[in-house]
Amino acid sequence: MAVFTEVSFEEAAAFVSTLDVGQLTALRGIGAGIENTNYFVSTTQGEWVLTLFERLTYEQLPFYLHLMRHLAQRGIPVPEPRSDDNDQILHQLNGKPAALVNKLPGGHQLAPDLHHCEQVGEMLARMHLAGADFPLAQPNLRGLPWWQETVPVVLPFLTDDQKALITEELAFQTELAASAAHAGLPRGPVHADLFRDNVMFEGLPGRERLTGFFDFYFAGVDTYLFDIAVCLNDWCLDLDSGRGVDERAVAFVAAYERVRPLSSTERRLMPAMLRAGALRFWVSRLWDLHLPRDASMLKPHDPTHFERVLRARIATPWHPQGQRDE
Ligand SMILES: Nc1ncnc2c1ncn2[C@@H]1O[C@H](COP(=O)(O)OP(=O)(O)O)[C@@H](O)[C@H]1O
Numbered sequence: 001m002a003v004f005t006e007v008s009f010e011e012a013a014a015f016v017s018t019l020d021v022g023q024l025t026a027l028r029g030i031g032a033g034i035e036n037t038n039y040f041v042s043t044t045q046g047e048w049v050l051t052l053f054e055r056l057t058y059e060q061l062p063f064y065l066h067l068m069r070h071l072a073q074r075g076i077p078v079p080e081p082r083s084d085d086n087d088q089i090l091h092q093l094n095g096k097p098a099a100l101v102n103k104l105p106g107g108h109q110l111a112p113d114l115h116h117c118e119q120v121g122e123m124l125a126r127m128h129l130a131g132a133d134f135p136l137a138q139p140n141l142r143g144l145p146w147w148q149e150t151v152p153v154v155l156p157f158l159t160d161d162q163k164a165l166i167t168e169e170l171a172f173q174t175e176l177a178a179s180a181a182h183a184g185l186p187r188g189p190v191h192a193d194l195f196r197d198n199v200m201f202e203g204l205p206g207r208e209r210l211t212g213f214f215d216f217y218f219a220g221v222d223t224y225l226f227d228i229a230v231c232l233n234d235w236c237l238d239l240d241s242g243r244g245v246d247e248r249a250v251a252f253v254a255a256y257e258r259v260r261p262l263s264s265t266e267r268r269l270m271p272a273m274l275r276a277g278a279l280r281f282w283v284s285r286l287w288d289l290h291l292p293r294d295a296s297m298l299k300p301h302d303p304t305h306f307e308r309v310l311r312a313r314i315a316t317p318w319h320p321q322g323q324r325d326e
């Protein structure tokens with residue numbers, strides 16, 4: 001479970017008393033998640049999520065927390081960090097950096113259909129536009145330099161066939177990132193981990209409405225196309241086979257484009273970026289599996305899923321409707 005750092009009721013009560021959210025009435029550790037310690041917090045004024053950051057530092061965190069605040073203040077449904085009397089949104093609890101955000105209503109949609117994909121696509125585009133004037137900058141800390149650093153670390157755990165695939169793909173992505181086409185891709189703050197378990201929906205089955213995006217702690221400045229590719233590799237994929245579901249991808253991209261049309265370079269580089277999205281999570285899952293922080297507490301995600309996705313994305317490139325490789 002994802003409670004790495006225990007917080008007692010008394011500690012949490014003292015903490016929330018500084019954030020003008022009423023008095024603590026209940027505190028419950030959250031089992032899901034793999035990065036941070038999370039608690040659901042009930043107070044006399046509502047429901048909140050308390051996060052103690054286990055890996056991110058005081059230097060890195062302002063980017064994420066201020067991005068969430070920036071987006072929330074522009075009408076994007078994301079959790080907004082609570083500030084104290086000094087307008088600080090990054091706090092400290094039990095020796096760890098900490099934040100308290102509002103709890104989004106609803107639940108995850110783990111078996112998405114077209115109308116879920118359309119809503120995520122549309123909101124992703126709205127989020128990209130709303131984040132364009134965000135003044136802070138921080139790279140995607142799980143971008144190419146991290147893959148280059150981490151692939152050699154996980155290589156000893158792989159078969160020869162896997163080693164060849166991961167090494168060749170890293171070379172391909174390194175070349176892509178150095179290209180003029182890549183340099184011309186529109187970029188800005190991106191979520192970079194907008195999987196099914198980081199989006200909330202509520203409503204009657206078949207008529208659910210998106211209520212928000214959360215877990216911005218892999219966000220960073222990167223290409224919008226990378227964010228789209230990460231989404232397509234989760235929302236528009238058959239998890240059993242690892243293969244893309246074209247119908248869902250078409251619906252997702254069409255909804256995105258109703259808000260922010262893709263450039264011709266974004267269309268052309270979509271297949272390469274879908275490969276980048278698959279590589280990114282194959283590498284991080286291998287790293288989490290083979291070099292865990294505390295193996296007894298975590299159930300790592302299956303890396304072979306993204307190996308399969310990468311192989312499928314290489315074998316069957318997917319382009320937005322009507323487009324072909326130039
Ligand atoms: N703002 C929020 N609103 C509602 N639920 C949340 C919120 N933040 C986290 N959660 C819940 O906590 C779980 C774990 O959070 P997550 O951010 O995925 O953890 P981690 O950062 O460790 O990966 C989520 O699956 C979700 O159920």
Ligand SMILES: N[C@@H](CCOP(=O)(O)O)C(=O)O
Pocket residue numbers: 032033034035193195197198215281284285301
């Ligand atoms: N989405 C990533 C893992 C990140 O975990 P999260 O719980 O913070 O979303 C994956 O599936 O590998």
